[in-house]
Amino acid sequence: MTDGTTNFIxxxxxxxxxxxxxxxxxxxxTSQTLGLYARSDQRDVALAVAAAKxxxxxxxxxxxxxxGALLTKIGRLLEERKxxxxxAMVNEMGKVLVEARGDVQEAIDxxxxxxxxxxxxxxxxxxxxxxxxxxxxxxxxxGVVGLITPWNFPIAVPTWKMFPALxxxxxxxxxxxEDTPGMAVLLIQLLADAGVPTGIVNLxxxxxxxxxxxxxxxxxxxxxxxxxxTSVGKHIAGRCGQLMKRVSCELGGKNAIVVLDDADIExxxxxxxxxxxxxxxxxxTAASRLIVDKRIKAHFAERLVAETLKLRxxxxxxxxxxxxPVVNRTQLERIHSYxxxxxxxxxxxxxxxxxxxxxxxxxxxxxxxxxxxSMTPGMRIAQEEIFGPVTGIITVDGLDxxxxxxxxxxxxxSLSLYTANLRRGMRALDELESGIVYINLPTSGAxxxxxxxxxxxxxxxxxxxGWMAMDWCTEWKAxxxxxxxxxxxxxxxxxx
Ligand code: NDP
Numbered sequence: 001m002t003d004g005t006t007n008f009i010x011x012x013x014x015x016x017x018x019x020x021x022x023x024x025x026x027x028x029x030t031s032q033t034l035g036l037y038a039r040s041d042q043r044d045v046a047l048a049v050a051a052a053k054x055x056x057x058x059x060x061x062x063x064x065x066x067x068g069a070l071l072t073k074i075g076r077l078l079e080e081r082k083x084x085x086x087x088a089m090v091n092e093m094g095k096v097l098v099e100a101r102g103d104v105q106e107a108i109d110x111x112x113x114x115x116x117x118x119x120x121x122x123x124x125x126x127x128x129x130x131x132x133x134x135x136x137x138x139x140x141x142x143g144v145v146g147l148i149t150p151w152n153f154p155i156a157v158p159t160w161k162m163f164p165a166l167x168x169x170x171x172x173x174x175x176x177x178e179d180t181p182g183m184a185v186l187l188i189q190l191l192a193d194a195g196v197p198t199g200i201v202n203l204x205x206x207x208x209x210x211x212x213x214x215x216x217x218x219x220x221x222x223x224x225x226x227x228x229x230t231s232v233g234k235h236i237a238g239r240c241g242q243l244m245k246r247v248s249c250e251l252g253g254k255n256a257i258v259v260l261d262d263a264d265i266e267x268x269x270x271x272x273x274x275x276x277x278x279x280x281x282x283x284x285t286a287a288s289r290l291i292v293d294k295r296i297k298a299h300f301a302e303r304l305v306a307e308t309l310k311l312r313x314x315x316x317x318x319x320x321x322x323x324x325p326v327v328n329r330t331q332l333e334r335i336h337s338y339x340x341x342x343x344x345x346x347x348x349x350x351x352x353x354x355x356x357x358x359x360x361x362x363x364x365x366x367x368x369x370x371x372x373x374s375m376t377p378g379m380r381i382a383q384e385e386i387f388g389p390v391t392g393i394i395t396v397d398g399l400d401x402x403x404x405x406x407x408x409x410x411x412x413x414s415l416s417l418y419t420a421n422l423r424r425g426m427r428a429l430d431e432l433e434s435g436i437v438y439i440n441l442p443t444s445g446a447x448x449x450x451x452x453x454x455x456x457x458x459x460x461x462x463x464x465x466g467w468m469a470m471d472w473c474t475e476w477k478a479x480x481x482x483x484x485x486x487x488x489x490x491x492x493x494x495x496x
Contacts, residue, residue, distance in 0.1 A: 114469070
């Protein structure tokens with residue numbers, strides 16, 4: 001068990017300057033403390049930023065293929081430690097083992113994908129309007145980047161940020177979520193074991209309002225990459241605007257699955273179960289709205305409830321578990337508060353709506369998979385991100401109404417439509433307002449080689465993953481090189 005010596009600064013494991021610690025607990029058994037972690041403040045952040053700043057010049061000059069080779073090594077070490085990481089994630093965050101393995105696999109995929117970028121083009125040569133002038137544009141690193149990450153994907157989300165940033169030649173200070181500091185320590189130790197040079201990646205564990213806010217404010221941090229709630233994201237983006245820092249925000253979602261009258265109902269039910277209840281609904285891509293055509297709604301609802309009742313709730317370490325606990329008691333209570341909100345607005349419960357209190361689930365934060373019926377688009381449960389195993393059915397008459405309702409929230413991350421009709425599918429692809437659209441697939445299931453992120457209140461225009469993962473952590477530098485003979489100045493736009 002860790003004793004609070006969990007900040008990694010300039011290649012050393014150290015305690016917080018002030019000596020404060022906080023505990024991480026197991027959401028499947030909240031009486032089990034997993035470790036004590038450094039509760040950092042601006043003094044620790046300042047030390048971490050200084051280390052990252054000092055390490056930057058040499059790392060920037062390290063050839064990109066060498067940086068890529070290090071990522072390959074990191075990817076291989078992640079493969080070796082995948083099972084140990086997955087078990088630890090189950091204990092600290094609560095997701096079931098098979099999903100924890102998927103979380104680590106995303107990091108492995110990202111390491112190998114980004115490693116290849118070390119040898120791919122990172123700019124272009126373009127013609128000049130003047131003779132004997134060489135023009136090019138290339139990506140350059142932005143310097144020290146600050147990463148602030150949530151608990152729901154404690155390995156995937158940080159590595160989606162960290163690996164592109166490192167490949168691009170930046171150095172890093174990372175503030176992970178207070179619910180998953182143990183996963184951060186494991187990842188940072190792995191990077192050290194892989195041979196990441198001193199000062200390139202630094203870790204400050206602690207609370208958002210203390211360590212996170214200090215990282216946003218810190219002088220010397222040029223760019224913040226944040227994943228988390230829309231309210232915190234808006235606050236951080238506002239501060240970064242005032243400080244003239246670059247900021248990339250990946251925020252919440254209110255995702256929907258549309259099921260049309262010609263859909264394969266069994267396929268759609270499987271997709272809805274996975275999207276609504278996977279990771280106990282604690283995904284930014286979770287489907288908390290099911291928009292169903294009135295012609296098939298009764299049959300769909302019956303099949304969905306029947307399959308939901310078969311889901312096995314258990315601690316994630318149980319190999320038969322299909323749904324684990326939610327991350328903590330505060331989150332459990334927040335989720336439960338939405339049941340009364342929904343019922344007061346006129347929605348009815350088809351199943352669920354309660355915390356689970358039979359042993360051994362009473363030891364942890366388990367919530368019954370919940371389905372509302374008679375949800376209407378304006379209800380709070382149809383507009384606000386609940387971030388738990390709660391979904392609701394909105395009944396519609398045909399494609400036009402379905403698309404309008406699917407688009408009718410402040411978020412725009414992931415929307416899905418089930419249909420057997422290619423024309424309807426293509427129309428949805430054109431008209432659904434979200435960063436990701438799925439046809440005949442659930443709203444969760446992104447692959448790392450495509451851009452990830454959303455529109456409206458889901459983000460501020462950036463994307464992670466895919467070939468555009470390099471955008472938020474690089475600047476463009478244009479170059480003009482004159483190799484003409486003679487002493488003539490040839491002015492652009494004027495002398496040509
Ligand atoms: P929060 O916004 O509460 O926290 C995210 C991170 O920000 C944590 O590390 C947190 O620290 C930190 N933080 C909190 N307050 C501040 C602050 N004032 N200044 C700086 N940092 C701060 O979100 P959750 O952790 O609750 O994560 C759930 C949210 O994340 C959901 O809304 C979900 O949709 C979203 N999300 C979005 C994804 C996307 O790609 N679009 C992917 C995954 C999740 P601490 O842990 O100490 O509170």
